[in-house]
Amino acid sequence: MSYKTQCGRWRPIAKLAQKKRSSPWLSDLGKAVLSLAFVSFVAAAVAGIASPLFFAIVFSAGLVIAVMRALFPPGRLFPIAFASLLAVYAAIFSLFVDEIFRGIDDFALVVGFCLPIAFFVIGCGIRREQIKTLVAHPTIRSEQRVLRAAAWLVPVFLIGATVVLLSHAFGPFLNPDLVFLAAMSLIGLVVLGVSRDVAIFLVDAGLLFKEFFRRISRLVILAFAFVTFYSLIVILFASAYRLISVYTSQPHFRVAEALRGLTFSEAIYFSIGTISTVGYGDIIPYSNLARVLSSVEVFCGIMLLLFGVSELLEYARERRQDRPHKN
Secondary structure, X not given: OOHHHHHHHHHHHHHHHHHHHHHHHHHXXXXXXXXXXXXXXXXHHHHOOOOHHHHHHHHHHHHHHHHHHHHOOOOOHHHHHHHHHHHHHHHHHHHHHXXXXXXXXXXXXXXXXXXXXXXXXXXXXXXXXXXXHHHHOOOOOOHHHHHHHHHHHHHHHHHHHHHHHHHHHHHHHOOHHHHHHHHHHHHHHHHHHOHHHHHHHHHHHHHHHHHHHHHHHOOHHHHHHXXXXXXXXXXXXXXXXXXXXXXXXXXOEEEOOEEEOOOHHHHHHHHHHHHOOOOOOOEEEOOHHHHHHHHHHHHHHHHHHHHHHHHHHHHHHHHHHHHHHHO
């Protein structure tokens, strides 16, 4: 067999192997991009796009994902879980600052935010071998082990509560910038000391997210059918609201204290609020016909919800019964 023939024979296999090798990297890149987008969205809401804190949050997320990926290559869920936790941390940090340290210097704000993250990365570097074993062989732990892994949050919240009490008691006599940096440094030292527990917490969170989305993916067909039928009912009743507004002379709705008909966009909005039984109160059915139609839509929405939940439970029960037969 010639060299050219051999190359032609093995080329598809080589391409397939190359595709398999590149797929996890592309998948990880996509997860990292989505995580960064989520963190950026939260950072924009927390700090504002023009704030130095916004750039600190986004830059910290991107840097930590890259560093964690370099330190722990097998742990694909680890950097993503940390990015998600970073978004939660940014939200809590914003509430903490708004409650106590509003108006502190931007430099102190950025440094204080980054201190616990930097200490955690340092702790991961110190305990690299221990954490590497955890992230390389992740397993979903029992409820007690998950709670034990999350116990590191207790001293962090105690520090925050202590700072709140001190600020209310001795606020005029304290330098807010120094108190803030001292509090964030203490939190950073706690995170440094329990970096392994934080890593366990992140691994468990990543596995729970993965298991949740795996279970959700099984219900895609049922969810799509439910949403489709739900949308049809919304459009059906919105069309009815629009038609009675156009082809009858009597006003059927009260909109912003004015009696008038609905545009189709308003009818869609009112139909969604009615079928979900939210009822914001900005559009109110005024005539008996509009009230009857909205009441029927509420009934249809409740029955559809009960039917959908029943079908989901039945489907989950059938899957559990079929699982032993497949094994």
